[in-house]
Amino acid sequence: MKKIEPYPIASALFFIFEIFYIICMAGKFILIQLNINGFWHMHKLWEKILPGFNGLTLLSFTLGLIEVGLGAYIAVYIIVPTYNRLIRNKINDKEITRKTFNVRFKTLLFTILSYFTFLFIVCFVYDLLVPQYLNMSIIWKILLPGFSDLTFLSFLIGIFDIIIYSFYSASIIAGVLNYFDKGQVINIK
């Protein structure tokens, strides 16, 4: 078992959230300019979770950028120290392992892909059985562009989106962790 150093994880999450946020906002802005509506809902997520964020203005965008970055660091700096504290009695491995980008990327890619595909399928099947106000796909409709209802075509679009997200997240996490591996030991044992 290993302890985890929070800073590299926080940095990876910081980049993932910031880039995702910029893509969400830029995508919406471009689609508005092109008069295309009803396809891109990802900006709505930020309206619900970011205090003070209320739309496509420069002030809101900047505020959101700061809050998303802070949120990434705060989340990791709560979760990782909790993990390290709970695991402190179980650490017995003294070796330092450094992984190549390929190994780390492949592991992360398959993990993220399997994880979100599993959750997506569970939510999709669950939603087919319950009343509409209990539909968990409300969150997927915002996160996955093109996923709009409980049809097979929508399901395939959702899986395609998850594959794209998995490549994106795995590349950033593997890249950031490998960058920190060069300069410092990221797994303190």
Place this chain on the structure above:
Amino acid sequence: MKDYNANIAGLSLGFFSILTSIVYFSVNPINGGFREFIIPFIPIANEPGTIKFIGSIIIAGIWGYFLGFTFVYIYNFYQRKFD
């Protein structure tokens, strides 16, 4: 080799979920009471009362545990496979 403990990862994320839900449920009535996204995951979140409030926080913790545990469990599986 199993690098990370799925059970403890679940507990850590569960703890984080509890903290987040306490903040969310405390602030939510002030900013308009919007809970559309929470109801499917915590069906009792919209009902008043201290017991329901505590119940909602416990359910949020269980969700956190489930998500954290599942992620690390899958990660360990692929790490054993690829390392």
